[in-house]
Amino acid sequence: MSDPLPTPITDLDWSIVPSPCFVVDTRLLERNARILGRVRAEAGCKVLLALKGFAMWSAFGVFKPHLDGCTASGPIEAQLAREEFGKEVHTYAPAFSEVDLAETLTFSDHIVFNTPGQLARHLPAMRAARQKTGAKQVEIGLRVNPGYAEVEVDLYNPCASGSRLGSLREVIGKELPAGVDGLHFHALCEQGADVFARVLAVVEDRFGDWFPQIRWLNCGGGHWITKPDYDVELLIATIRDLKRRHPHLTIYLEPGEAAAVDTGVLVTTVVDLHRNGPLPLALLDVSVTCHMPDVLEMPYRPTIHGAGEAGATPHTYRLGGPTCLAGDVIGDWSFSAPLAIGDRLIFADMSHYTMVKTTMFNGVKHPSLALWDGKALNVVRRFGYQDYRNRLS
Ligand SMILES: Cc1ncc(COP(=O)(O)O)c(C=O)c1O
DSSP, X not given: OOSOXXXXXXXXXXXXXXXXXXXXXXXXXXXXXXXXXXXXXXXXXXXXXXXXXXXXXXXXXXXXXXXXXXXXXXXXXXXXXXXXXXXXXXXXXSOOOHHHHHHHHHHOSEEEESSHHHHHHHHHHHHHHHHSTTOXXXXXXXXXXXXXXXXXXXXXXXXXXXXXXXXXXXXXXSSOOTTOOEEEOOOOSSBOHHHHHHHHHHXXXXXXXGGGGOSEEEOOSOBOTTSTXXXXXXXXXXXXXXXXXXXXXXXXXXXXXXXXXXXXXXXXXXXXXXXXXXXXXXXXXXXXXXXXXXXXXXXXXXXBTTOEETTTSSEEXXXXXXXXXXXXXXXXXXXXXXXXXXXXXXXXXXXXXTGGGOOOGGGXXXXXXXXXXXXXXXXXXXXXXXXXXXXXX
């Protein structure tokens, strides 16, 4: 997740929003979609939405005019992409079982394998699918690992030593394995076009001798294209140069975070106030482990509208969730006035890598999902007992 940017939803009366609730502003999604669409048009590449980062399908209509399709991580995301987005569907998984592959094939235009072993194992099924009368041509890709990235946190570094993601050149060998139509690499995380240019140079150095034999190159996600200081011109120029060197290649980008960064909030309510030590505690109706797991995993610190760093203003609280996990603590923030039960707290930048990761641990109330367009609040989903029950038997 990003260093949170302030989310500029300033025209919504929070008291009309059910709590808890993820509210996504379609105007902000559109802003991101247009930037991605501009890259697509000016660089002459294709841009896919990575569903792993943002999959609120009721908002797909905002992206459809600007993007070429979706990228999926397995059969279920591929099905969602096919049914709800409906343009190109590309699926990569670190490993496909036979069952997963058969399902994925039904919904995908491109399937990317992680290793030459996976490719060899599934090539007969891929070829059989191609021969089926009327079956569409499913493109076959191989994910390569450039062995070079500039990601500092190993949890998010696909090129960390011994990584299982993609295959190193020395593992694949001299020849491009039979059946490969395109190559895929993903080595960025929340990074700029300058880093992309350096990673691409390594990819070309290590795998460029195969480029004449392939039709497309997928440059993965992690491009922080919609961030205000991102150098969009450099990205466009880098892709144009790449295409000048290899005019036969179709170039794909598959950002997730860039599509949804800074487009939505998590609306929460103070349910209780408590104190067992030096800091007053505020218990909220959201859980860090269930609803914003990246705060624990990344870790990162979200922004709360109107709140400051601990101690910055007179009333500092430790904010925590409603589960039994002792570490279900979001962090310490300060407020200019004492908190009261029933107060709304609005967490910024909560659209990406949140809804897609949520759990119902402890049976905690699952945040509703809503879209806001500046005029009407559309609560597209509320969750209850049946949603919890249906996942468990
Ligand atoms: C293969 C692949 N493609 C695309 C993405 C999307 O990355 P981001 O959301 O950082 O743009 C990821 C993220 O992990 C990925 O693993």
